[in-house]
Structure formats: structure tokens, C-alpha cells
Amino acid sequence: MNQSPIKLDQPVKTPLLTTLLIILLQTVSAQTVHFFVTPQATNPAFTAAQDSHAIGYLNGTPQQKLFVFIGGTGSSSSQDYGALIDYVTGLGYHTINLSYPNNVAAASMAGDSDSLIFDHYRQELCYGTPVSADVTVDSLNSIYSRLLNLLQYLKLNNSSQGWSQYLTSGGQPEWSKIVVAGHSQGSGHAAYLAKYHPMERVLMFSGPNDYSDFYSNSGHWVRQSGISPVTRYFSYLSLNDEAVDYAKQFVVLAGLGMLQADDSTYVDNQSSPFGYSHCLYTTQAPGFVLLNHNVPVKNSVLNKEVWNYMLSTPIPVSRGEEIKASAFRISPNPTRNLVQVETSKSLGDADWMVMDMHGRMLTRGIVPVSGRFSVDMEKLPAGIYLLKAGRESVRIIRE
Secondary structure (H helix, E strand, C coil): CCCCCCCCCCCCECCHHHHHHHCCCCEEECCEEEEEECHHHHCCCCCCCCCCEEEEEECCCCCCCEEEEECCCCCCCCCECHHHHHHHHHCCCEEEEECCCCCCCHHHHCCCCCCCHHHHHHHHHHHCCCCCCCCCCCCCCCHHHHHHHHHHHHHHHCHHHCHHHHECCCCCECHHHEEEEEECHHHHHHHHHHHHCCCCEEEEECCCCCEECCCCEECHHHHCCCCCCHHHEEEEEECCCCCCCHHHHHHHHHHHCCCCCCCCEECCCCCCCHHHCCEEEECCCCHHHCCHHHHHHCCCHHHHHHHHHHHHCCCCCCHHHHHHHHCEEEECCCECCEEEEEECCCCCCCEEEEECCCCCEEEEEECCCCCEEEEECCCCCCEEEEEEECCEEEEEEEC
8 A cells, every 4th residue: 555755844744533522612621722714814914725723721729830842844733742732731731833934944055155045934924024035924824813813812712711910901922821832844834933022932853953064054044142041042943853964953952052052962861850961862663753853743652752841840030031131111122113112111311213234324213211112114125133222122013
């Protein structure tokens, strides 16, 4: 009998019995509740024929953190990663397995001479900025927009479940309560989003895979500073990964800054807390998941111990980190025209200025005593900009 070819970035398939169970509108098992929401339900502008977002929560238990998972290339949010999502839901998290356009793998760009190819790929998929020649994703279908529309829908239609806590008073995601995670392609999206938002923590499985064979280095965006401190990043890799060599993934982790005060830790012969390392790897056999690339998200006793460690180990928070994450509140961000800015501390008579990513000043003004002001971005091209005032800075995304 002929078999379909295995995709290099193939997601983990949920066992048939689990699939049959979660097809029900709501399935309750040991108080774990799962249901689906189509993108079109959150906004009629989405096309009807799209994979559903998979939602979960622990019935009767107050949740205070949200686990947003972004799958790998070709994955189905309504069918894949069931073991991981169900385990995290059982720990007491609200969970979202997000549906998004995921048919182009990051690793396919490894040989390109464009030094910003990974930056443009991530920016268009995450925010819908039309800068990539490899993917075509508008603002509505970006990861950011899909998540925001879903959170707003859940707040309105499932208010008793506590989803409103994951939106700010300005209607934007409350990133400080969100754990963003991903597998393969999705792990890079998780890390990229954390460059621009103060995440509770970042979990990366089998990635990021933004390694340039042409330059023998990690992608440009990987090596740039970000809003979420590197102490909040965790990675879990397979030493025998077929999609991207472990050695190349190791270079990407170094580019993120994760190896400056850490080293990769082999988990198979250890138990939690794994030396408090944030860079973990395994040589477990693939088994039913078929590929080593899928091993970090497969259902195993060891993996559940690793997942729990990545989610629960304490993260020291410095004063500098607190200021960096909260000095500005900006809404909306991304924007197409005006953004409203509010500072959380006195900046005196400091000027504010908007700069491009090359450091060129584009516009400026004075921070009023109230700490509240607006910035007009309408005449600027779509892209990512830096708002600075005094010693504080934050990135603004112009759609």
C-alpha cells in the first residue's frame, strides 16, 4: 500500500481516540474543557474555510495565565499537539492553539543571500506588514490580529471563564500574563513576538530554525535586543533533529543570547529542575511521532516533566526589567494612524522622538507633564519604529 510522503516539518498528530473526543463541541475530561472557535466567528472578514482555534481551560479552577501555542508548518490547530495542550490545560492555564497561515517553513530560506529574509518573513506573518517575498499575509490574517480578535471574542462570549484578564483596558493583549510557545516554525514566531512584547515567558520547541547557510549565522532579527528579557526564554530541542541540524539551532540560541550564562543540558538522564538550564535537549526515540523533529512535543513521561519545569521554574525579575516592560502603555499597537501613549513614570521635560530601525529620527515632540500624548504614524510607511523618550524606548508597529 502506498504511503503519503512525510513532511519535513510535520506536526505531531493527535491519536485517533483523542481526535474523536475533541470533535465534540465541548469535551470535559477530569474537569478539562476543550472547544473550538473559527476565525470567522471572531470577525466576519475572515474566510469561512479555515482551521479552528482550539481553546481549553480547567473547569472550576481560576486561571491567571494564558498559554498561546503556535504550531509548525502545515499543522492543524484543531487536530495537532493535543498531548501538550491538554497537559498545560490540566496545570491550570487557559490555553489557545492558534490557527494561522503556516504553509511556508522558515528553514526553506536558509540559502538566500538576503540578510533580512527571516526578519521580513517573521514580520509579515506576525503583524501582516507587506515586506516578505516568501509569504503573503495581510494584517487581518497575521498572528497578532488573529489572537487579538479571538481574545476579544472570548471576552464577549465566554465572560464567565475569565478571558477578560488577558486584555488591557485599551483592548490590547495583556502580554505579561501570556506564555507564548511554539513548535518548529511556530517557535520562531513565539521568539519574534517576545522581541516586541513583555511576555510572561517564551517556550520554543524544535526551533527557532532561522539559520542562514549563506551567512553561516542566525537570522538578523535573532541577534537584536528585545522587550522580553532572555531570562524568560526556554528551548527544548532534539539532538537528532532532521529538519534543521541541532548545531545550527544551537547557533540560533546563541544569537538570542541564551548561552551567555547557560549551557545546553541533556535531560534524558536527569530530573527536574535540570540544573535550572533554559536550553534543554533530548535523544528520545520518535516512536509514533515519526520524526525526531517532533520529539520535544510528543507525549512521554519525561517530556511532561520538562514541560512542567519550563512553565513553573521561577524567573528572577530585576528592577530594570520591570521598568523596561512597563514604562510605556501604547494603544493601538500595531496601528495605521494615531497611537495613544501613556508613561508610567515621570520623564521630566524629555523630548519624545520616533526613529526608524536605522536610528534616523522621523518626528519628535515634548512629553507633557501628564505623561499622556499621541503620535501620528499615518504618513510613515508600514514597518517597525522605535519611540524614545529620555532613556525609555518601545517599538511601534505601523501596519
